[in-house]
């Protein structure tokens with residue numbers, strides 16, 4: 047069997063996770079050559095993708111196989127770039143390339159490198175697989191024409207903060223989570239969303255991941271269609287710009303970009319696409335390194351500090367305080383960046399603690415979704431009624 051041409055890496059200008067839309071021009075060259083003195087002629091096809099990948103297949107293996115190898119090689123390249131930025135989450139399993147790289151399938155199953163190192167990595171690998179089923183971008187672009195108008199996510203948070211003197215609430219419609227399991231059995235997303243709005247939430251966060259959070263895009267769409275006025279955050283694990291378009295077609299006003307998962311170039315690229323689509327990007331960080339990376343990116347207006355370590359599930363609300371102290375806090379104030387304190391907030395004291403640290407908004411799920419009346423859950427969380435009337 048013939049070997050493959052060496053990897054032609056995507057150019058530095060091409061964001062690594064932006065496979066939107068990668069398509070292959072089949073074939074850009076087709077040539078015939080004599081394989082050996084004993085065989086006759088063999089066919090050699092070179093294929094290229096629009097974002098700079100090249101693969102060569104010869105007869106004896108299909109073009110599809112050649113493409114699989116190239117996709118895998120790019121995945122490995124992405125892992126290396128991410129690691130160089132301190133990102134521990136690998137986009138794809140480091141081993142388990144197409145079969146002729148390592149031999150029969152059973153060897154791949156035995157290879158430990160194919161086991162995700164933590165839950166966030168598992169979610170990302172699963173998302174990568176889910177996205178293989180996606181519709182072409184052109185179909186989404188058409189659907190965008192019928193998407194409901196975008197609403198001002200940051201504006202709603204600021205208005206709530208001014209109105210109540212408390213951080214604006216992003217209330218999360220969350221049925222389950224990997225760390226806590228099922229949070230609410232009688233889960234009606236629209237009813238919960240309406241109750242949050244009645245209780246005084248400024249915005250809502252709707253989990254759309256099915257496998258780990260029991261959420262869905264149908265929930266997002268249904269909440270939007272039910273006439274809820276709060277702007278909606280699509281709480282998804284975004285690894286591909288395609289998802290931004292999809293979220294918008296389903297009625298999202300904002301999306302989450304996780305710095306622990308996305309390299310700088312991808313965040314930059316996705317922030318630009320968000321602006322194009324009118325979406326607000328909530329860029330989430332968990333430590334100093336991620337915070338500094340995000341602060342170095344132009345055009346960031348909304349940063350979430352997640353008190354939950356997404357690799358270990360450990361909760362510590364003093365993370366928010368630690369990240370907002372000193373020079374970083376000064377930069378935030380100078381640039382008027384809105385900070386959201388995320389996760390592990392249960393009491394009015396917790397809210398006061400993160401507000402004192404400098405947040406103007408909070409993202410809360412568990413403590414309010416578990417209440418039999420989520421509207422009441424909101425007033426319990428703040429220690430007072432923050433509803434409009």
Ligand SMILES: O=C(O)c1ccccc1NCC(=O)[C@H](O)[C@H](O)COP(=O)(O)O
Nearest residue numbers: 223224225356388389390391410411412
């Ligand atoms: O909540 C989890 O267990 C979790 C696990 C892995 C990745 C993300 C996870 N949660 C996403 C969030 O950050 C929270 O849903 C959100 O901040 C609300 O947190 P909480 O108020 O603690 O429910």
